Amino acid sequence: MSHLLSILILLPVMASLGMLLIPADRKPVIKTWALGASLLNLALGLGLWFGFKPEAGFQFAEKADWLPSLGISYHIGVDGLSLLIAMLTLILTPVAILASWNRIQHKLRGYYACMLLLGSGMLGAVVARDLFLFYVFWEVMLLPMFFMIGVWGGEKRVFATTKFVVYTLVGSLLMFLAILYVYFKHQALNGTWTFDIPSLYALSYSPTEMWLLFGAFFLAFAIKTPVWPFHSWLPDAYTQAPTPATFMLSAVMAKIGAYGFLRFLIPMFPEATRTAAPFIMLLGMFGLLYGAWIALVQTDAKRLIAYSSLSHMSIIVMGIFALNQFGITGSVFYFMAHAMATGALFLLVMMLAERRGTREIAQFGGIAKAAPWLTVAFIFITMASVGLPGLNGFVGEFLMLMGAYGAANPIGVIATTGVIWSACYMLWLVSRIFFGEITRPENQGFKDLTLREAFIILPLAALIAWTGFYPQTVLSKVEPSVQAFLQQTGFAAAVEAKAAPADGESHTPAAPAAHADGH
């Protein structure tokens, strides 16, 4: 039995404890230590990616009794649905640390300890195979974020962090109660106490029970993702958080909310899902358009990206609740694509803001001449974000919209216009910041990308290009698990029936992506 996953979870915890031994004034040592630990974790984590066998279901599993008298065990493992988010956590933590290098100037030990612990919490939440363990990690990942926003955030950080925590806890405490209920239900039906996730799938409930439980789980994940209209914490938290934390929030933590739908909500309540899915897709559609429209009128670049993130997460929700192979594969793929693109945008905005001390769009303009590399990077990422064919955003969006067509035609059609809106606000943002005349003297001689900044953006850009050009790298790991997921939840039949007309040539989602390469 391999202990790789446990090591990946524990190493950052150990590293953050070790950091306490470094004197507080040795700032470079602290930063290097944190970066080194996260890179080491990533290096070990590559074993996860390359050792992963797509067809083999749950792997790297570990199981040990934790509280046996209550049926609680330490049971972890990855499958295709969780692998990508696990890898994202590992890849993006060093990026976030590198991005924090100059941004964070005080209380470094606390900050980097939070960053490392955040990674552990998120990784634990996605690999947990025991519902109780999942809940523990789910709450644990909240705490570092609470401190990161509240201590190192912007002006209204206290308000933002309190709102963030209270919102999230409302959802998760209700989910906690639902978890208890499911636990009892399983005992009543089968006579054993267990939190083992697969055992708790698709128990038989009365309609009232089913809807209340479904509602509780949905609310928790919908707040975390967030799904419109449960998003009102997002603009505050995303804007006030220090940007590397915003980066982790949008790139990974939001995905864990969406992952919760796949891992828990849908398999536990397939019947309720079947009825509710169209309505949730509708929420997703509203969120997509709402986020895009609000983004159009933002004057603060970071807030604009925050709303665009909301908009994109809404497509993911639509894709998931399309409940077919295209939708779900696309969503899981887009977990990664969105993390890279939106995450990188947040970081780029941070770089702009660091140079000028403001994030107000109107303060920029015409900086392309002075800072060509920064401009190239920004435009490249923007293209990924708006779904330019050949980059990974397109693959995900295309698959998800296909899924949405398959499930509910009108929603798919309207949602497609959202893609156009996203192009509108993003391209307008680019043109206002980078092109036109230089209207402000401060923008003369705008500093270009530094080497450190290039190292932040390059890995993201490379992954965006590679997975856009050859998405099969990722899709091949994801697809078998999605198929298994659909088989097990009983939505597989719908795929054959509904998706076929949408894509006449092939049933494999790789086909449209390969098609895209030709452009």
Added chain:
Amino acid sequence: MSFDLNQLVQILPLLMVVVFGLFLPLVAPVLPAEKKGYFMGWISFVALLLTAGVALAQLAGKPSGEPIFHGLFAMDTYALFFTLLFLACGAITAIVTTYYLPREQMGHEEFYALMFFSIAGMIVLAGGTSLISLFLGVEIMSMAVYALAGFRRWSLRSNESVLKYFFLGSFSSAILLFGVALIYGATGTTQLAGIADWLTAGGGALMPLFIMGMGLAIIGMGFKVAAAPFHTWTPDVYEGAPAPVTGFMATAVKAASFAFFLRVMQTGFMPAKAEWVQVLAALAVLTMFTGNILAFVQPNIKRMLAYSSIAHTGYMLMGLVALSPSAENAAGSAILYYLVAYSLTNLGIFACISFLSKQGEKLVNIEDYAGVAQKYPWIALAIAICMFSLIGLPPTAGFFGKYYLFTAVVQQGYAWLAIIGIINSILSVYYYLRVVVTMYMKEPTADWTGVSGLKLTRLAVTICVVAILWAGIGSFNLLAVFPGAEPLLSAARDSVSSLF
């Protein structure tokens, strides 16, 4: 049942505590005057540990738990479990007071003697099997605690609060005693087992009398655990008492009151559950809301924690509602676990409050804690972990306590009550987080010169924090000292099983 030596051996922890309490003021005069405070503190600490060792040995020896002294008292696993908890609370408090009392220039001899006497009362409360011995326990404990709470003799505020405590406490004792008298009138016995037998036999024409007596007894017990609407003494006393004493009251005294309440409900009044369950459910709801809502507006951290302790009483009352005659039921052990988690947490917080307060207990407003994290990072982190434990966030003991308690409540079919509990937990998030926010996210305003001097308080805080985390996640006995969640649970289960 005749008297024999074996009975005295069984109550050895109780005897030890009483003897130490009597002995301490006698050794005080021979100690060097300037170091007396420290010596007294350490002697008390060692004495408490010795007693705990004896109690542990008894617990390991699987006590029979037979009633002794003509059915007045039983040193069963339940009583020993609580004895250990009281002793642990006392020991942690002693570490803090060793430095706190000299700083505040308070007397030492009486302090520790009173603490020992109050613990003696608590042990009687945990082991009493008759309403009469239980009443004695209440009085022994309360008398000592009244004096401890008013230990800052020169402070008007402290005097006022303790006078209030004393009057209300005496009043509630009278009500309790009146209830006991009525119960005796109806059932002809004060022994809990006898009352249960009488109830099982049907009660008959005297049932109304019994119910009246039971109602009065519940009011009396409700006062001791600070259940709303009998909670009004709590905020004043918690604020007026010296911080370590408040910590002691919030933990040991509360645990003793619950030991009393739980035993009476489980072994005495259980056959009449239909008569009291609604009352306790209503009390639980009222208590939770009162505590959580009023805690919002408290500027003083001790006052805020007083309301928080009322709220936690409400959660534990839910556990009492979920009691049942079945030995399989988890509600009893859930309350025990919860009490341990809650006690560890509050001991930690009050140790921190004692540490941060200046002489004369200045700097006890939440606003004063702005920026503590910069000045005292470890204390701030400890308070934060304790606050998370009170909210019930994993991986702390508070989370696991809430989990286990709510599980028991849902299992008994009181899902609505658990939902109200969850809503209250959500309410509580705000005021607990406010402390953390103030410590970490605001710039320092208070003048911290003159704070310090409480050496080794960090040790007490560290013990509490390690225990909180370990009792939340551990599945085995760490160093055979800190029981993790699993051993603690099985200890709680064993202890409760002696009630059946």
